[in-house]
Every structure is written in C-alpha cells, then in structure tokens.
Amino acid sequence: MTGSAALEIVLLSLKVAAIAMVFSLPLAFGVAWLLARRDFFGKSLLQALITLPLVMPPVVTGYLLLVVFGRNGYLGHALHGIGLELAFQWTGAALAAGVMAFPLLVRPMRLAIENLDRGLEEAADTLGATRLTQFVTVTFPLVLPGVLAGAVLGFAKALGEFGATITFVSNIPGETQTLSLAIYSLLQSPTGDQAVAVMISISAGLAIGSVLLAEWIGRRIRRWGQQ
Amino acid sequence: MSLEVSLRSRVGAFDLQAQFIAGPGITALFGHSGAGKTTILKMIAGLARPDTGRIVAGGRVLLDRAEGIDLPSHQRRVGMVFQDARLFPHMTVRRNLTYGRWAGKRKASVDFDRIADLLGIDGLLERYPAGLSGGEKQRVAIGRALLSDPDLLLMDEPLASLDNARKREILPYLEEIRDVTGLPIVYVSHEMDEVARLADTLVVLSEGAVLGAGDAIEMFSRLDFGPALGRHEASSLLVGTVADRAPNSGLQTIMLDGAAALTVVNSKLQQGERVRMRIKARDVALSLNRPGGISFRNILPAIVQQIALEDSPYVEVLLETGGQALRARITRQAHDELGIREGLSLFALIKTVAIGQRTLSERR
Numbered sequence: 001m002t003g004s005a006a007l008e009i010v011l012l013s014l015k016v017a018a019i020a021m022v023f024s025l026p027l028a029f030g031v032a033w034l035l036a037r038r039d040f041f042g043k044s045l046l047q048a049l050i051t052l053p054l055v056m057p058p059v060v061t062g063y064l065l066l067v068v069f070g071r072n073g074y075l076g077h078a079l080h081g082i083g084l085e086l087a088f089q090w091t092g093a094a095l096a097a098g099v100m101a102f103p104l105l106v107r108p109m110r111l112a113i114e115n116l117d118r119g120l121e122e123a124a125d126t127l128g129a130t131r132l133t134q135f136v137t138v139t140f141p142l143v144l145p146g147v148l149a150g151a152v153l154g155f156a157k158a159l160g161e162f163g164a165t166i167t168f169v170s171n172i173p174g175e176t177q178t179l180s181l182a183i184y185s186l187l188q189s190p191t192g193d194q195a196v197a198v199m200i201s202i203s204a205g206l207a208i209g210s211v212l213l214a215e216w217i218g219r220r221i222r223r224w225g226q227q
Numbered sequence: 228m229s230l231e232v233s234l235r236s237r238v239g240a241f242d243l244q245a246q247f248i249a250g251p252g253i254t255a256l257f258g259h260s261g262a263g264k265t266t267i268l269k270m271i272a273g274l275a276r277p278d279t280g281r282i283v284a285g286g287r288v289l290l291d292r293a294e295g296i297d298l299p300s301h302q303r304r305v306g307m308v309f310q311d312a313r314l315f316p317h318m319t320v321r322r323n324l325t326y327g328r329w330a331g332k333r334k335a336s337v338d339f340d341r342i343a344d345l346l347g348i349d350g351l352l353e354r355y356p357a358g359l360s361g362g363e364k365q366r367v368a369i370g371r372a373l374l375s376d377p378d379l380l381l382m383d384e385p386l387a388s389l390d391n392a393r394k395r396e397i398l399p400y401l402e403e404i405r406d407v408t409g410l411p412i413v414y415v416s417h418e419m420d421e422v423a424r425l426a427d428t429l430v431v432l433s434e435g436a437v438l439g440a441g442d443a444i445e446m447f448s449r450l451d452f453g454p455a456l457g458r459h460e461a462s463s464l465l466v467g468t469v470a471d472r473a474p475n476s477g478l479q480t481i482m483l484d485g486a487a488a489l490t491v492v493n494s495k496l497q498q499g500e501r502v503r504m505r506i507k508a509r510d511v512a513l514s515l516n517r518p519g520g521i522s523f524r525n526i527l528p529a530i531v532q533q534i535a536l537e538d539s540p541y542v543e544v545l546l547e548t549g550g551q552a553l554r555a556r557i558t559r560q561a562h563d564e565l566g567i568r569e570g571l572s573l574f575a576l577i578k579t580v581a582i583g584q585r586t587l588s589e590r591r
Contacts, residue, residue, distance in 0.1 A: 017265075024472065044494070079362070086333075117313070119311065119313045120313055120314070122274050122300070122309075123307070123309065123313040123315075124315075124326070124330065124331075125273070125274065125299075125300040125301050125325050126273075126300050126301070126303075126305060126306065126307040126372075126375075127301075127306075127330065127371065127372075127375045128301045128302075128304075128327050128332060128375055129301055129331050129332020130301055132329050134330075135462045137326075137330045138315055141317050142316070142317060149489045172517045177316040186573060187408050
C-alpha cells in the first residue's frame with residue numbers, strides 16, 4: 001500500500017468522524033439538556049432509544065440504518081428526492097458513526113448539566129441576566145468540560161466505528177473505507193501484514209492523541225476554578 | 228423607598244403567610260429554621276412564586292397575582308446575597324462584580340471603585356473565587372449585588388457559613404452599606420446577635436406566620452413572643468451616646484437617651500458616636516433599694532411596666548428606665564420575695580462585663 005493511499009484513508013476517516021460530530025454534538029446536547037432538566041412523557045423511552053446503539057449488535061444498527069436511510073428506505077427515498085444520498089456513500093458512513101457515538105456524547109453532557117449548581121443561574125437571574133444570557137455566560141461555560149469530554153469520546157468512537165458502517169455503506173475504497181474497514185480488508189489479504197501494522201499504529205495514535213487532547217482541554221478549564 | 232410584601236403560599240402541609248413593610252435601613256426577618264424566612268426572600272427576588280400575593284418596591288409592582296403581574300427575576304432589580312455566595316467560579320472577582328453591568332445590562336449608577344474600596348476587595352479583583360476565603364467571597368457577593376444597581380437588597384443569612392472571626396469581619400461592612408447606600412435591606416437571620424446589631428425593623432416569623440413586625444427596639448421589648456425570640460437570648464436594646472473615656476480604667480461611659488449613664492468596657496467607639504447596646508435579660512438583676520458595696524457598676528432607677536409569668540421557674544419583667552425599655556429575667560422565687568408588681572419603682576443592675584465589644588454597635 002502506498003503512502004498516499006494510507007493518507008487518503010486517514011483523511012477520509014477524519015472527515016467522516018468530524019462531520020459526524022458536527023451534526024450529532026448539538027443534537028446530543030439538546031437531548032442531554034432535556035434528560036437533565038425536563039420531565040416529560042416518554043422520557044424513559046427517549047433514554048432507552050439513545051442507549052440502543054450502545055447495547056445492540058452494531059450490525060443490527062447498520063441494518064436498521066439501511067432500512068430507514070437506504071435508497072428505498074422510509075427516509076432514504078425522501079432524502080434521495082432532495083439530492084442527499086446516504087447508502088454506500090461517505091455521508092452514510094458519517095451517519096453511522098454519529099449514531100453509534102451518540103450515547104457516548106449524551107452521557108457526560110447530561111452528567112455535567114445535572115451537576116451544575118443551579119443556584120448560579122439564580123444568582124445570574126437576580127443580577128439582570130435573561131435566560132439566554134444566563135446560558136451563554138454561566139451555564140454553557142460551566143458544562144463545557146462535559147461537552148468536550150463527550151465530544152472527544154464520541155470522536156474517537158466515530159473514528160473507529162466498524163460494524164454499523166460496513167453494514168450500512170459497505171467497504172468501498174475511497175468512498176466509505178475508513179481506518180477500521182481498511183485494517184479489516186488488509187487482514188484478509190495475504191500480503192497486508194506491513195500495511196496493517198502502519199494502519200494500526202495510525203489508528204492507535206489518533207485515539208491516544210484525542211484522549212490526550214481531552215485531558216489538556218480539561219486541565220485548562222479546571223484551572224479557572226483554581227487560580 | 229420602601230418595600231411592601233404580602234404573600235400567601237401553601238406547599239404541602241406548610242402554610243406560609245407573610246405581610247410586612249420594609250422601609251429604609253435593615254429589616255430583619257427573624258425566626259428559627261423552617262419558619263419560612265428564605266422562602267419569603269426567594270419570593271421577593273422572583274425565584275419562587277407564591278399562590279397569592281403582592282410585592283411593591285418603591286411604587287413599582289413586582290408581583291400581583293390578582294392582576295396577573297409577575298416580573299421575572301431579572302427585571303425586578305432586586306439584589307440578592309445568598310448564604311453560599313454563589314460567585315461564578317469561571318470568572319475573576321472583577322468579572323463577577325461587574326456581571327450585572329455586562330450581562331444584566333444594568334446601569335453603572337454605583338461607582339465601582341467606591342464599592343470595591345468600601346468592601347475592602349480592591350486587592351482581589353484579578354483573583355478567582357476558588358482562591359478566596361469565606362469572608363472575602365461573601366464581601367464580593369455583596370459588592371456584586373450592589374453593583375447591579377438594585378432598588379433593594381436581600382440577604383439570606385450571609386454570615387451563616389462563616390466562623391465567628393469572619394462574622395466580625397463582615398458586620399461592619401454591612402453597617403457601612405446600610406448607612407451609605409440608603410437601600411432597603413431585607414436581612415434573614417436566626418442569630419440574635421446579628422439582628423440586635425443590624426435591624427432597624429424586625430419581623431418575627433414562626434412556622435410560616437408573622438408573629439409581629441415593627442421597630443426593632445420596640446419588638447425586642449415585647450414579652451409576648453415567648454420562645455420565638457429565644458428564651459435565653461431574650462434581650463433589650465438600649466440607645467445612647469458615647470461620652471468620655473475614663474483614663475486608665477479601661478472603661479467608658481455611655482449616656483443613655485433619657486439621661487442615665489452606663490459604664491461599659493472600653494470600646495473603640497469615639498466620643499459623640501451613637502451606639503446601640505444589647506443587654507440580655509438574664510444579665511439584669513433587680514433590687515428594691517439602691518445597693519451599696521456591690522460590684523455592679525450600672526445601677527439604673529427603673530419602673531416595672533409588665534410582668535410575664537412563664538410556666539417555668541423564671542419570670543420576665545419589662546422595665547422602663549429613662550424612657551427606654553429594659554428586660555430582666557429573674558427567678559419566680561425572687562419575683563415572689565421582692566413582691567414585684569406593675570408600677571413598682573426599683574433599681575436594675577447590669578454587670579459592666581456583660582456589655583462588651585460585641586454587644587455594642589455604632590448607629591447613624
């Protein structure tokens with residue numbers, strides 16, 4: 001395998017994981033907020049639903065994605081109408097990664113929101129801050145460590161997603177072949193040993209890098225409270 | 228500028244009903260824990276909602292359930308100091324202090340430097356809350372509330388989480404704020420010491436109901452509150468002017484309004500300053516004749532006004548001395564032996580050592 005092919009795989013993986021995060025982060029924050037702050041009918045159901053990708057076999061999640069978002073799927077057909085193709089496309093890989101990472105995003109965010117001292121929002125309220133200003137100046141900065149923890153965890157998960165991705169968008173080099181899928185292909189090939197080692201190193205490096213980044217960001221944020 | 232409060236709220240079995248007017252100066256809401264003090268404060272601040280009620284601050288209606296008026300907290304212009312300070316941990320002291328301006332869009336009608344200087348926090352401005360002592364945090368919280376340009380100030384047991392040394396550190400600042408800003412301050416406390424020192428108006432609460440409200444000095448002299456004001460803490464407030472300092476004796480004379488003189492342990496107060504003294508009822512002894520050969524330095528002629536017989540070995544006696552009210556707590560046995568009755572002229576004895584630094588406070 002050439003260096004440029006390896007680079008292409010890495011860049012595709014990063015693109016898929018990044019796009020997955022861009023779309024799932026705000027949604028996950030909204031869900032975390034609802035679960036932490038609101039009581040509503042069907043709360044347990046929502047909670048169960050977002051935990052599903054974590055407990056279901058990934059191949060089942062991939063199959064369900066195919067059923068819903070495939071060209072003849074319930075939503076896939078409509079999306080095809082507006083020119084958005086998901087099945088067997090890199091965009092579909094991003095969707096699979098986002099869905100699989102979702103529970104990992106929600107959990108730390110929910111914890112951070114639940115642990116926030118609401119007395120601080122009350123204090124901001126008496127000082128004249130509107131709900132929106134309270135959120136921007138007090139709530140969000142203080143739950144940011146939880147958001148970042150979720151984002152890094154989710155990003156790492158999205159980067160390495162395998163089962164749902166291969167089921168939903170298959171393993172197409174240059175289109176949907178992310179790192180994990182490439183490693184899988186190389187393992188099938190009798191001459192792939194060296195390339196596998198390279199890919200695995202890159203994969204592990206990216207994962208360790210994200211965790212270190214999360215640690216560093218966390219330390220920077222915690223320093224607010226310690227000066 | 229005054230605050231009119233009339234509230235009614237039922238939460239489970241707890242029925243809260245409160246009605247009072249807070250004028251300029253400090254209005255203390257006093258009561259044991261669970262009396263509903265903090266809930267009333269939250270309702271004034273707009274952080275809790277009563278079932279029915281009306282709150283008017285300086286002619287501005289903050290709440291009128293009957294009229295459907297219920298201003299959100301951020302529109303009420305009510306500064307609140309919480310028991311636990313509640314400083315924003317991710318902002319410097321300066322950003323905390325100015326929060327009302329940059330986040331709350333409040334006018335900068337109070338001078339920042341003056342408040343920082345007044346509260347002695349001008350050296351802390353670039354620090355973060357986590358690095359401050361409890362007393363410093365509370366001073367910053369008070370400054371933050373003042374700088375949000377409020378129409379009134381609410382304080383929810385601001386000293387409760389501090390040790391005694393820190394309390395003594397903050398009290399003078401509270402007195403300073405009362406005198407300098409002229410804002411009505413509603414001060415919640417269950418500490419008699421603080422109330423005696425700070426309150427101009429006193430509202431006595433018990434189990435969600437107002438037992439009485441009015442001028443603090445008059446309220447202290449009422450015998451009918453019984454345990455709500457604390458039996459052991461029962462006391463009266465005397466007002467006077469600091470006279471000369473007796474050289475070398477370590478003592479100082481205070482001329483009580485009504486001409487009697489009182490000897491107290493030397494305080495840092497200057498001649499001519501107005502002071503309020505808290506005299507605990509159990510520190511006052513009674514004598515039918517002016518006694519001689521006795522260590523009591525303060526012997527005040529007094530007339531018995533009222534007697535409250537309790538279902539206990541004690542009797543509460545309300546005296547009048549030079550136009551001021553003085554409470555004495557004596558045993559029922561002494562009461563019987565001396566033949567204490569209303570209208571009787573006698574002498575009230577107060578030990579000088581019972582009137583120390585901590586029972587004295589400066590008044591305007």
